[in-house]
Amino acid sequence: MTDAWGVLGAYVADALGPRFRTREALLAWQDRRVRRHLRWLRATSSFYGDLYANLDDAEWRHFPTIDKTAMMRDFDRLNTAGVTLKDALRVAERAERERDFRPALGEITVGLSSGTSGARGVFLVSRAERVRWAGVILRRLLPGPLWRRQRVAFFLRANSNLYDSVASRRLRFEFFDLAAPLETHFPRLHALHPTVIVAPPSVLRLLAETGPNVSPTRVVSVAEVLEPQDRAVVAARFGSVFEVYQATEGFLGVSCRLGTLHLNEDLVAFDFENVGEERVSPIVTDFSRRTQPIVRYRLNDVLVPKRDGCACGSPLLAIERIEGRADDVLELGGRRVFPDFVRKALMSVPSVREYRARQVGPNDLEVELLPNEPLAREGAEAALRALAPTVRVTFVPYAFRPGARKLRRVERAWRP
Numbered sequence: 383m384t385d386a387w388g389v390l391g392a393y394v395a396d397a398l399g400p401r402f403r404t405r406e407a408l409l410a411w412q413d414r415r416v417r418r419h420l421r422w423l424r425a426t427s428s429f430y431g432d433l434y435a436n437l438d439d440a441e442w443r444h445f446p447t448i449d450k451t452a453m454m455r456d457f458d459r460l461n462t463a464g465v466t467l468k469d470a471l472r473v474a475e476r477a478e479r480e481r482d483f484r485p486a487l488g489e490i491t492v493g494l495s496s497g498t499s500g501a502r503g504v505f506l507v508s509r510a511e512r513v514r515w516a517g518v519i520l521r522r523l524l525p526g527p528l529w530r531r532q533r534v535a536f537f538l539r540a541n542s543n544l545y546d547s548v549a550s551r552r553l554r555f556e557f558f559d560l561a562a563p564l565e566t567h568f569p570r571l572h573a574l575h576p577t578v579i580v581a582p583p584s585v586l587r588l589l590a591e592t593g594p595n596v597s598p599t600r601v602v603s604v605a606e607v608l609e610p611q612d613r614a615v616v617a618a619r620f621g622s623v624f625e626v627y628q629a630t631e632g633f634l635g636v637s638c639r640l641g642t643l644h645l646n647e648d649l650v651a652f653d654f655e656n657v658g659e660e661r662v663s664p665i666v667t668d669f670s671r672r673t674q675p676i677v678r679y680r681l682n683d684v685l686v687p688k689r690d691g692c693a694c695g696s697p698l699l700a701i702e703r704i705e706g707r708a709d710d711v712l713e714l715g716g717r718r719v720f721p722d723f724v725r726k727a728l729m730s731v732p733s734v735r736e737y738r739a740r741q742v743g744p745n746d747l748e749v750e751l752l753p754n755e756p757l758a759r760e761g762a763e764a765a766l767r768a769l770a771p772t773v774r775v776t777f778v779p780y781a782f783r784p785g786a787r788k789l790r791r792v793e794r795a796w797r798p
């Protein structure tokens with residue numbers, strides 16, 4: 383079977399997949415799927431077999447969790463393809479140097495997660511899993527059915543030529559490499575006349591403000607935190623913003639027709655750790671991924687669940703927003719400060735258009751500001767002091783350019 387048929391098969395299977403009227407029905411179905419997966423997992427992954435020895439599968443939501451560090455430490459025993467971390471890293475790093483976008487060991491693709499602090503994650507995906515993933519993503523991301531005419535522009539850090547295999551006369555994919563200066567892509571983007579643009583929000587905003595004259599029916603935000611001020615600019619130009627929550631760890635959520643982000647609980651089971659101030663950090667269990675099982679895996683993300691759910695009626699959990707990485711929660715003068723509080727403080731200053739804030743010492747914040755003018759600085763400093771009274775702020779001009787580097791507006795670059 384060619385990849386194209388596989389993608390189409392996964393697309394159709396997803397379109398015909400289970401629908402749940404109630405949250406109870408969804409969770410009961412999830413429970414059966416996870417238990418079935420656990421029986422297989424115990425027998426196949428010696429790491430999970432040992433970790434879950436003597437535990438009752440009915441209690442899986444209370445099983446020990448793992449994180450990226452644990453996953454990398456026991457990589458060789460955790461994955462079920464018999465691949466060693468050493469081999470996987472060698473392949474992935476060489477591919478990165480040579481900008482070869484599909485590093486593989488035989489039929490298994492090796493992905494690196496863009497870990498900025500500490501260890502990077504290595505993720506193995508079989509060909510069948512990759513093909514299935516593509517089919518599901520296309521089903522949930524494209525406006526309208528697969529056979530409708532679409533021209534999709536992907537602005538990504540790494541190409542996935544997988545989509546080329548599904549391309550046809552009606553469906554066309556073009557890849558725009560974020561490693562190249564964005565302006566160099568404008569003529570080709572204009573000529574493509576895309577119906578769908580998929581890009582990080584910093585790139586969508588640049589396209590909205592200075593990009594070529596295109597009128598896609600859908601713009602899709604991926605790979606970075608979508609902040610309200612960027613969403614507003616992009617929505618004002620393109621109508622609305624469709625959000626995809628995806629990581630190397632899984633395809634985790636998409637917007638509904640009302641624009642609310644819902645978690646893909648029909649693909650992945652979520653549990654949550656409370657991190658304070660109505661925020662949670664997810665623990666994910668993917669019940670179909672087998673090459674590198676992701677079970678009771680703590681994601682380093684901070685989510686704000688939507689308090690009143692979503693009016694669309696979906697039983698899938700609604701998310702108010704994704705706030706970025708848990709290790710970017712600041713600790714200023716002994717106070718925990720969530721990134722969104724920093725955003726609110728700085729965006730409350732009328733003249734501030736752009737910002738980045740990095741914690742660089744126990745009580746020190748370096749703030750990139752646009753405009754970096756006395757009035758803006760004064761307002762910003764006062765707003766930040768309201769959050770952390772003793773904070774020392776240093777201002778520098780705003781220097782971020784959308785492109786190869788991922789935009790993290792609030793970053794914790796200092797640890798004791």
Ligand SMILES: [Zn+2]
Nearest residue numbers: 638642692694
């Ligand atoms: Zn909804």
